[in-house]
Amino acid sequence: MRIAVFNQKGGVGKTTTTLNLAAGLALRYHPIRLIDLDPQAHLSAIHGSPPSDWRQSIYAHYPEGTPLGDLEVDWEGLGRLIPSHSELMKVDSAFGKGPEVLEKLNRGLRELDRTLPRRATLIDCCPYLGVLSLNAIFAADGLIVPVSSDYLSMRGAEQVERTLKSLERVLLRRVERRYLLTRFDRRRRMSFDVEARMRERFGRDVCETTIAENVAVAESPAMNRDIFAHDAKSRGAEDYAALIEELAATRFLR
Amino acid sequence: MRIAVFNQKGGVGKTTTTLNLAAGLALRYHPIRLIDLDPQAHLSAIHGSPPSDWRQSIYAHYPEGTPLGDLEVDWEGLGRLIPSHSELMKVDSAFGKGPEVLEKLNRGLRELDRTLPRRATLIDCCPYLGVLSLNAIFAADGLIVPVSSDYLSMRGAEQVERTLKSLERVLLRRVERRYLLTRFDRRRRMSFDVEARMRERFGRDVCETTIAENVAVAESPAMNRDIFAHDAKSRGAEDYAALIEELAATRFLR
Numbered sequence A, B: 001m002r003i004a005v006f007n008q009k010g011g012v013g014k015t016t017t018t019l020n021l022a023a024g025l026a027l028r029y030h031p032i033r034l035i036d037l038d039p040q041a042h043l044s045a046i047h048g049s050p051p052s053d054w055r056q057s058i059y060a061h062y063p064e065g066t067p068l069g070d071l072e073v074d075w076e077g078l079g080r081l082i083p084s085h086s087e088l089m090k091v092d093s094a095f096g097k098g099p100e101v102l103e104k105l106n107r108g109l110r111e112l113d114r115t116l117p118r119r120a121t122l123i124d125c126c127p128y129l130g131v132l133s134l135n136a137i138f139a140a141d142g143l144i145v146p147v148s149s150d151y152l153s154m155r156g157a158e159q160v161e162r163t164l165k166s167l168e169r170v171l172l173r174r175v176e177r178r179y180l181l182t183r184f185d186r187r188r189r190m191s192f193d194v195e196a197r198m199r200e201r202f203g204r205d206v207c208e209t210t211i212a213e214n215v216a217v218a219e220s221p222a223m224n225r226d227i228f229a230h231d232a233k234s235r236g237a238e239d240y241a242a243l244i245e246e247l248a249a250t251r252f253l254r
């Protein structure tokens, strides 16, 4: 199963959700395959040092066709990561928008699925709807769309929905998605207001689970840890665990 | 004076800072010229409805060379806005990175400065270092780099610094910048930790003023208002007013 964590709005918790969703899934099921598809490489930085050589990053798959299996590094407790590198910026510009480049990650993952046991794959996207994010969406069986519980982010969700609807007309299939309310601050009326509007607008596509604003979640990257390793008793760990239960129970996870 | 509000990290408060810096400057000095250079058009949405026709947006300046003066709309209390449109995405792909496209906004503003009284210009950037943001940086006399007071954002600041240093080698001039700590939550040790590290790393390039995490700041967009119009007594209004004092006193504003 391949999940792309996407939202073109910035700072809504894509990287945070990729990290913690992977960690929770690994604790419960099996090691996860992570792909950092953001040239800013924040997920890779949480793992440890991102590679200084682009040939050891996901970028190598694009000009050179390096098999994805050759690019994976171990991530203790989570599974494996294909790290990013700033060179990945070039995919958006150099490779244009010819249709085959949009399928490159999909083909690479199909190859990987043949040679390695099928693992759940999580793809962290950058806040930009370009060739990279389209690669992720085309390769994915489902999308998680984090939406921070504020008004500017809610507007971003509307833009995502429009984008996905037009992609569906091109792909001729439904793009499975779940909107996930993040950074939910129960002291703020705004959080509840945004939640009510999101549920009214997107119905069952909005996760029941919301991820609370929780300082432990923001601190864990500095320790190079996911929320479960950093503070398993925290509200953030509870919420990401509940999210996994819900995604399993509602058959989003397959 | 032209100020680009830039950080390729998402959700750090670029749009919020562009809005409130402009409002505060307008209250204190004179009407401001705002340019929304983000295809997601959040600043334009706060103003009111972004144009449905790209010919009435900043995008029209790129393929058609429409004079910037023709594209301005009134923003009561702030000055004027050149709104964005999703079509602006095409600038990053269609126009490649040939050197003249990087100077397009600069040339357009020079033209505007000849015909209209010189106004301070604030440019809201998208979370992506592409042709659009480079247009803003090349056109600007100075940059404000909002950095939210968390670890992932601090890493983003480091990337901005590297980018600016390599641009300086190309532009053969210093790119004046101020790092602005935003979303500062005094209840969190992390905020103080990030501040200490930022000041240690960037010294006087970090604003003394920090913008507090303040729900009024997050609510004002939903009312189509800046923080001063929304809640002039709020901590957010105080902080943005203090920022303007500081920028004036330290000669960043000219």
Ligand SMILES: Nc1ncnc2c1ncn2[C@@H]1O[C@H](COP(=O)(O)OP(=O)(O)OP(=O)(O)O)[C@@H](O)[C@H]1O
Residues within 6 Å of the ligand: A009, A010, A011, A012, A013, A014, A015, A016, A017, A038, A042, A125, A126, A127, A182, A183, A184, A211, A212, A213, A214, A215, A217, A218, A219, A221, A236, B008, B009, B010, B011, B127, B150, B151, B152, B153
């Ligand atoms: N539930 C939460 N509680 C507290 N802080 C959070 C939470 N979720 C995310 N954050 C913090 O919010 C900031 C933005 O999150 P993150 O970087 O994961 O978003 P993003 O969508 O990946 O951003 P970008 O668009 O730049 O890739 C980070 O500093 C992160 O630590």
Ligand SMILES: Nc1ncnc2c1ncn2[C@@H]1O[C@H](COP(=O)(O)OP(=O)(O)OP(=O)(O)O)[C@@H](O)[C@H]1O
Residues within 6 Å of the ligand: A008, A009, A010, A011, A127, A150, A151, A152, A153, B009, B010, B011, B012, B013, B014, B015, B016, B017, B038, B042, B125, B126, B127, B182, B183, B184, B211, B212, B213, B214, B215, B217, B218, B219, B221, B236
């Ligand atoms: N001082 C603050 N207090 C509370 N909320 C804030 C503050 N500053 C910004 N926010 C909120 O944080 C969110 C992100 O801010 P904003 O959209 O301005 O960032 P951005 O850098 O422009 O994002 P993007 O990278 O997507 O363009 C918004 O919902 C905004 O209302």
Ligand SMILES: [Mg+2]
Residues within 6 Å of the ligand: A014, A015, A016, A038, A042, A125, A126
């Ligand atoms: Mg991210």
Ligand SMILES: [Mg+2]
Residues within 6 Å of the ligand: B014, B015, B016, B038, B042, B125, B126
């Ligand atoms: Mg913005």
